[in-house]
Amino acid sequence: MITLSNPGGSKKDCVKRSMLQRALLIVFSLVSQAFAEPMTFASPTNIFAPASTPAHSIYGLSLLVLGITACIFTIVVGLMTYIVVKFRRRPEDDDREPAQVYGSIQVEVAWTVIPILIVVVLFMATARVIASVQSPTLDNAVKVTAVGHQFWWEYRYPGLNIVTANELHIPVSDPVHPTPTLITLLSADTDHSFWVPRLAGKTDLIPNRTNSMWIDPQQTGLFLGQCAQYCGTQHAKMLLRVYVQSREEFDRWVREQSQSAHLSDTVSEGRRIFENTACTKCHVVTGTPATGQFGPDLSHLMSRETIGAGVAANTHENLRQWIKNPGAIKPGALMPAMGLNEHELDAVTAYLETLR
Amino acid sequence: MSTNPITWPEAEVVSRPFVDRLHEWVTTVDHKRLGLMYIFYALIFLVIGGIEAAIMRVQLSAAHNNFVSPQVFNQMFTMHGTTMIFFVAMPLVFGFANYLLPLMLGARDMAFPRLNAFSFWLTAFGGILLYFSFLGGNGLYGAGGAPDVGWFAYAPLTAPTFSPGHSTDFWTLSLLVSGFGSIGTAINIIATILCMRCPGMELRKMPLFAWLNLVMAGMVILAVSPLSAAQIMLLIDRYLGGHFFDTQAGGSAVIWMHFFWIFGHPEVYVLVIPAFAMASEIVPVFSRKPIFGYPVMVAATVCIGFIGMSVWAHHMFTIGMSSNANTFFVLSTMAISVPTGIKIFNWLATMWGGKIEFKAPMLFIVGFLFQFLIAGLTGIMLSIAPFDWQLGNSYFVVAHFHYVIVGGILFAVFGGFYYWFPKMSGKMYDEKLAKIHFCLFFVGFHLTFDFMHIPGLLGMPRRIYTYEPGRGWDAWNLLVTIGVFVQALSVLVFAVNLLWSYLKGNLAGNDPWDAWTLEWSANSPPPAYNFASVPTVKSRRPLWDLKHPEDPDWKYE
Numbered sequence: 001m002i003t004l005s006n007p008g009g010s011k012k013d014c015v016k017r018s019m020l021q022r023a024l025l026i027v028f029s030l031v032s033q034a035f036a037e038p039m040t041f042a043s044p045t046n047i048f049a050p051a052s053t054p055a056h057s058i059y060g061l062s063l064l065v066l067g068i069t070a071c072i073f074t075i076v077v078g079l080m081t082y083i084v085v086k087f088r089r090r091p092e093d094d095d096r097e098p099a100q101v102y103g104s105i106q107v108e109v110a111w112t113v114i115p116i117l118i119v120v121v122l123f124m125a126t127a128r129v130i131a132s133v134q135s136p137t138l139d140n141a142v143k144v145t146a147v148g149h150q151f152w153w154e155y156r157y158p159g160l161n162i163v164t165a166n167e168l169h170i171p172v173s174d175p176v177h178p179t180p181t182l183i184t185l186l187s188a189d190t191d192h193s194f195w196v197p198r199l200a201g202k203t204d205l206i207p208n209r210t211n212s213m214w215i216d217p218q219q220t221g222l223f224l225g226q227c228a229q230y231c232g233t234q235h236a237k238m239l240l241r242v243y244v245q246s247r248e249e250f251d252r253w254v255r256e257q258s259q260s261a262h263l264s265d266t267v268s269e270g271r272r273i274f275e276n277t278a279c280t281k282c283h284v285v286t287g288t289p290a291t292g293q294f295g296p297d298l299s300h301l302m303s304r305e306t307i308g309a310g311v312a313a314n315t316h317e318n319l320r321q322w323i324k325n326p327g328a329i330k331p332g333a334l335m336p337a338m339g340l341n342e343h344e345l346d347a348v349t350a351y352l353e354t355l356r
Numbered sequence: 357m358s359t360n361p362i363t364w365p366e367a368e369v370v371s372r373p374f375v376d377r378l379h380e381w382v383t384t385v386d387h388k389r390l391g392l393m394y395i396f397y398a399l400i401f402l403v404i405g406g407i408e409a410a411i412m413r414v415q416l417s418a419a420h421n422n423f424v425s426p427q428v429f430n431q432m433f434t435m436h437g438t439t440m441i442f443f444v445a446m447p448l449v450f451g452f453a454n455y456l457l458p459l460m461l462g463a464r465d466m467a468f469p470r471l472n473a474f475s476f477w478l479t480a481f482g483g484i485l486l487y488f489s490f491l492g493g494n495g496l497y498g499a500g501g502a503p504d505v506g507w508f509a510y511a512p513l514t515a516p517t518f519s520p521g522h523s524t525d526f527w528t529l530s531l532l533v534s535g536f537g538s539i540g541t542a543i544n545i546i547a548t549i550l551c552m553r554c555p556g557m558e559l560r561k562m563p564l565f566a567w568l569n570l571v572m573a574g575m576v577i578l579a580v581s582p583l584s585a586a587q588i589m590l591l592i593d594r595y596l597g598g599h600f601f602d603t604q605a606g607g608s609a610v611i612w613m614h615f616f617w618i619f620g621h622p623e624v625y626v627l628v629i630p631a632f633a634m635a636s637e638i639v640p641v642f643s644r645k646p647i648f649g650y651p652v653m654v655a656a657t658v659c660i661g662f663i664g665m666s667v668w669a670h671h672m673f674t675i676g677m678s679s680n681a682n683t684f685f686v687l688s689t690m691a692i693s694v695p696t697g698i699k700i701f702n703w704l705a706t707m708w709g710g711k712i713e714f715k716a717p718m719l720f721i722v723g724f725l726f727q728f729l730i731a732g733l734t735g736i737m738l739s740i741a742p743f744d745w746q747l748g749n750s751y752f753v754v755a756h757f758h759y760v761i762v763g764g765i766l767f768a769v770f771g772g773f774y775y776w777f778p779k780m781s782g783k784m785y786d787e788k789l790a791k792i793h794f795c796l797f798f799v800g801f802h803l804t805f806d807f808m809h810i811p812g813l814l815g816m817p818r819r820i821y822t823y824e825p826g827r828g829w830d831a832w833n834l835l836v837t838i839g840v841f842v843q844a845l846s847v848l849v850f851a852v853n854l855l856w857s858y859l860k861g862n863l864a865g866n867d868p869w870d871a872w873t874l875e876w877s878a879n880s881p882p883p884a885y886n887f888a889s890v891p892t893v894k895s896r897r898p899l900w901d902l903k904h905p906e907d908p909d910w911k912y913e
Contacts, residue, residue: 041814041828043814044827045814045815045827046813046814046828047746047747047814048813055746058743058745058746061740061742061743062737062740062743062746065737066737068736069733069734072733073729073730076704077729080704080722080725080726080729083704083707083708083712084712084722087707087708087709087710088711088712088714089713089714097644097645097711097904098643098709098710098711099645099709100646101646101709102648102649102912102913103649103650103652104648104705107701107705108649108652108698111697111701112694112698115693115694115697116694119690119691122740123686123687126683126686126741127683127686129742130679130683130686130741130742131679133742133745134678134679134682135679185676189512190512190513190518191510191512191513191609193674193817195749195815195817197746200745201674201744201745201746201748202674202748202749203674203745204675206609206610206675206676207512207603207604208606208607208608209609209610209675211675211676224815225815226817226820228749228817229510229674229749230510230513230818230819231513232513232518233430233504235821236426236819236821239824331425331427
């Protein structure tokens with residue numbers, strides 16, 4: 001039998017090991033310095049910072065699961081470590097084989113029954129949460145239809161006469177008078193998935209299928225997320241923005257959005273170019289000949305903070321750049337560059353900037 | 357065991373022209389040569405798939421990075437996933453099964469040697485076809501080249517509307533071709549195990565390796581068949597006007613998901629059960645004890661096989677299934693943790709009271725046990741449907757299944773490599789290099805895949821070619837990327853070790869580990885006929901009986 005220790009080389013091994021340790025130490029200190037500042041669990045999309053009932057239910061369940069798995073981990077790794085240390089071959093061991101043990105029905109039963117009990121507990125807890133999240137009682141819910149497109153989100157508010165894109169506005173839900181939001185999920189092309197981690201788990205948008213989910217955020221603010229099902233080239237830049245507003249702010253937003261586009265005569269040239277180019281084949285501007293359905297509704301474009309499904313702030317420069325060549329900001333976006341000259345670009349941008 | 361220089365009969369070894377030797381390898385029906393070809397083929401694709409992974413990781417090392425375009429990135433993750441599953445993991449599993457099963461069962465070859473060769477070449481051509489797409493494909497939006505629909509290729513992204521050109525056809529056809537190869541090999545493995553065992557080797561006296569591969573082969577037939585059917589349907593959709601998955605003509609995207617995952621989940625067990633098989637051989641030999649609870653291990657494996665066929669829709673918790681369906685798949689998925697746990701406990705019980713020798717094979721198996729435990733625990737988290745609504749399709753899932761496939765399967769396979777390398781090559785590997793390989797791979801693996809869980813918890817979905825700054829994902833992603841290069845370095849050490857040991861290593865002898873199964877009674881490397889005379893066995897450890905005539909196993913079994 002070959003033994004692990006090598007009397008002649010042990011000292012050299014020692015030196016080598018300490019050098020290795022030193023090298024590791026240097027690497028670790030460099031890494032930890034480099035990351036000391038940004039290495040953080042703070043994130044606007046942290047699933048452990050729930051702000052809505054479905055996300056809260058999941059969070060509570062996840063704590064139970066994490067607790068149980070942490071216990072299992074500690075016990076089994078403890079056992080493993082003990083075995084590896086206690087029963088390792090030592091240099092002074094003789095060549096005799098250890099006692100040959102073939103098995104034991106008692107211990108097999110024990111480590112079958114205990115896991116079964118753990119599974120039962122976890123299953124019961126899970127079934128409860130599934131039922132509570134999937135069969136909610138939603139009185140006076142705000143109803144929104146979200147339609148996934150390559151690579152942006154369309155939001156329709158049936159009954160409120162609102163169609164908008166990429167920025168979802170919903171009212172905050174007061175625990176005393178809850179106003180949850182029921183979102184119907186549809187897809188215009190490929191699979192997508194609606195995931196705003198702080199509000200709820202994800203639900204897919206699948207063509208030829210109607211899905212739904214609900215949220216009832218209890219605090220106002222902007223909640224971020226993004227498409228979570230691969231949907232094509234620009235899957236990465238199909239960002240979600242949910243604006244949770246106080247009831248008054250939300251009602252004001254509804255009033256503004258349900259009106260037709262404000263059309264101003266000062267930008268008639270830009271409007272003429274817009275309506276004589278293919279723009280109208282894909283975009284809607286209410287009260288004008290622009291009635292296309294493939295792209296986002298532009299009637300209230302300037303009420304939105306971002307363009308291109310959240311990829312850029314809605315500034316003059318970005319908007320102009322987007323109209324000039326969307327692929328420069330979002331390669332793979334389905335909107336083509338229209339080949340407008342500089343003057344036309346200025347005019348169209350000016351026109352769009354009046355659509356508040 | 358001493359490795360005294362042994363003189364081998366050199367008379368037969370005449371150096372023949374290269375073309376002759378090549379011709380011998382190409383036309384061979386010998387299970388050992390086919391096994392080695394499977395393994396060699398898998399190692400080449402492991403490097404290719406690894407390079408694709410490294411390209412993705414460089415791109416993701418910082419927010420808004422511009423190392424590759426979104427089109428290239430999407431091709432990379434599609435090719436990486438497809439390559440690693442179908443052209444690395446499967447051939448590795450089949451390679452070891454092919455090489456070892458006849459030797460362990462005391463047979464001279466597989467049941468159907470020519471089917472064996474045919475299956476290998478189908479698999480091989482499948483991989484070549486997939487990679488030909490870089491030259492001959494034409495991807496989304498003129499992106500050119502390789503398929504970019506993801507390795508599970510959800511409909512309707514594969515429909516001609518969204519996937520013009522031929523990239524998706526290359527993906528479909530290569531999986532169809534290699535799928536038939538897999539089914540052929542699975543049939544061969546089942547027939548070999550059921551019909552080719554040597555005298556005395558009843559089913560309950562087979563090595564666990566054979567039992568586990570029997571279950572694996574059964575699952576391959578059940579799982580790969582629906583995948584092949586789905587590929588044919590997809591081809592009908594794309595070229596013959598079918599509408600199975602064409603949602604624009606009323607087809608169903610969800611049906612594809614069912615077809616894919618009724619393959620996809622059992623596939624995980626197809627890959628991990630052979631890893632269990634290696635652990636079940638290596639743990640006893642290096643602990644110097646018989647496997648603890650052999651019948652329970654067999655029962656647990658068969659149990660995993662059956663339950664494993666009924667859990668597929670846990671990949672679909674987010675598609676809006678009814679609460680009843682979700683609840684069922686939660687239960688079936690959790691249930692599989694029970695037999696899996698039994699196996700882990702049995703390995704630990706085998707080590708208990710032993711004299712564990714930490715040579716490279718055992719080091720890798722201990723790594724496997726540790727990481728597979730963690731993979732199982734994150735698996736329990738993902739089996740909780742509501743938790744999955746958050747974690748599904750996030751980087752947490754990516755970290756979880758890499759823990760299974762790299763931390764579990766690849767660690768066990770590396771253990772298997774070192775364990776059987778002396779048998780396959782006749783030479784002993786270099787123990788020091790192997791330990792360096794283990795240390796580097798262990799550190800690289802944990803750097804990469806431990807930290808990969810965190811961006812998932814912080815809301816980072818998978819398959820995005822870039823991400824927004826300010827989400828708290830940047831630092832974690834950079835660490836993950838660094839880990840990949842440590843892993844790459846360790847694989848280089850592994851390759852150097854294999855190559856150097858093959859050329860310059862010490863002769864290993866027939867039985868370097870003082871082991872107990874039949875393959876160690878054959879020469880190293882075994883001759884074409886394996887055994888000069890067909891062995892007869894009386895117990896699960898025939899060589900133990902031989903070495904300890906005073907205390908044979910068959911008295912107790």
